[in-house]
Amino acid sequence: MSWHLGRMCGFDIESSGLNVETDRIVTACVVGCGGGDPVTPRTWFADPGIDIPAEATAVHGITTEKARAEGRPAADVVEEIVHALAEAVINGLPVIVMNAPYDLTLLDREARRHGVTPLTDIVGDELRVIDPRVMDKAVDPYRKGRRTLTDLCAYYRLRLDAAHTADADALAACRVAQALAEKWPQLRGTALDQLHAVQQQWAQQQATSFAAYLARTPGREHEAASVRADWPFVPHQRRSA
Template sequence: MNEQHTSAPPWYLGRLAGFDLETTGVSPERDRIVTACVVQIGGGQPAAAANWLADPGVDIPDGAAAVHGITTERARAEGRPAGEVVEEIVTALTAVVLSGIPVVAMNATYDLTMLDREARRHGVQPLADTVAADLRVVDPFVLDKRVDPYRRGKRTLTDLCRHYQVPLDGAHSADADAVAACRVAWRIASTHGEIGKASLDELHSLQVGWAREQAESLADYFRRTPGKEDRAKTVRGDWPLIPAQRGGAA
């Protein structure tokens, strides 16, 4: 009697969970969450999105508000307490991870580090401590630099959407960006076997190494570029998040 073995479908045809934050600034150590989205799409099921608007407890700089459209006044009037929002985001992502669904996040190190520091700031158990080794992340930023390392120009989500012909409606709103990140990841995986054929476990481990190599390359570029030498010191190769220093977030 012949046994038939059926291989599992590739990860990108299954359920994906897009994750994105809009914040008060660009420092995950100092800045705060303003809006967030966790959206599950794909896998032959309807999309399911959870969105949050927080009152970050600090003023939102005009520059940040110009990007995501949330002013200090609106956040104070309509936003929920930051600690509650952070706890709910961690809870939502924990459910996703423990269901075996990968978290898709553009430049994941920023968003996951930001969430980690906010959790510590508000006395919430961080995601990394909750799910430990179960976390599987897919980062279109890392994947794109792997498959097309020498392409000139910027590599923001907007740029990647344009390059991979992915629609992006409402850029810099957390929900639109989360969905777009999933679509870019799908596009890359469906056209590059190294990524699409890897298991989620393999892909996560590969990205750890790729992100480190990409950071080393960037730091080397800064060291060799007049006027940018000092920027090499700020480049971190940690992925998918930067470990917290002792003492926690301030």
Template sequence: MSWHLGRLCGFDLETTGVDVENDRIVTAAVVCCGGGLPTRSLTWLADPGVDIPEGATAVHGVTTERARAEGRPAAEVIEQVTAALVDAVEGDVPIVAMNAAFDLTLLDREARRHGVAPLVDLVGEDLRVVDPRVLDKFIAKYRRGGRTLTDLCGHYKVPLDGAHSADADAIAACRLAWRMGQTTPTLANVPLEKLHELQIGWAREQGESLAAYFARTPGKEAQVAGVRTEWPLIPHQRGV
């Protein structure tokens, strides 16, 4: 059976910002769906321990005041999110995450910050990830237009109910992965382990292409330094 017809584990974070090394988790969702079984959705609201910038609140709707009043301790949330993902990996269920390198890297840094065992240390090479963003850039390298979750849901005609809610985004990522498997035999016919390996190479090539574009575009040269090509997460540098 093709990977997209089995169980999928959607994962998404809403955060205080886009700096994977320094920003914090505000909400998280781990949603297991597909495979002919009922959908199981786990969600968390964390107190990140820092102020949530107005710009971030404008995206996901969570204020500093609400996070402090209703959020659970960050370390507790991070430990439980990590445990839910470990359960998926141990059940041979792929983690589906839109722009996985952001969410998985930020979760990794949060785990290290709060003394929680990181996902990669717990599951090692058993981790299997499906990233609709990487897959779409492989399927349609030269298609014009945006590549955000909202953009891709529109292009592939996938429902997205409540964008920038972690659970809605996690479910939408799974729907996208399923749709891409349904419509692209070259993806559907690849064993999951091989697909994971291929995405490592595709993500690297896509990052290198983006860096080359920035380098040759007047006014964008400074953005080259911010392009990372590692996938599905940026390795932690000891001492950082």
């Protein structure tokens, strides 16, 4: 049976910003879906311990005041997210994450910040990730237009209510992954272990291509050096004393 017909685990974070090294989790969702069983979402709302910039609030709608009043301690939230994902991985489920290096790296740094054992330290090499963004670019590279989750839902004719809420986005990422596999035989015909490995290659190729584009674009040449090819997350770099 193809991986897209079985049970899978969607994951999404809404955060305080775009810097995975310094920004914080505000909301998150881990959702089980597929395989003929009901959708089972788990959601979290954290007090990130820092101010939430207006730019982030404009995306997900959560203010600093609301997070402080209603959010749970960040360390507890991070630990529960890590354990929920670890349980899914141990049970053999693929983790579906749109733009995986963002969410998985941010989770890794949050875990280290709060003294929580990081996901990869728990599951080791068992982690198998499906990234709709990487797969869509790989199988349909010449299609024009953006490739955000909203755009992919529109292209594959999938409903997305309440975009930029963690629960809606986590489930939508699963639906896009399923739609990709239905449309492209090379995706549904590839075993999960191999598909994880080939996405690493695709992600590196895509990053190299994007860096080259930046390098030849007037006014953006300086951005090329910051493009990372790591997938599905950016490894933690230990700082020397």
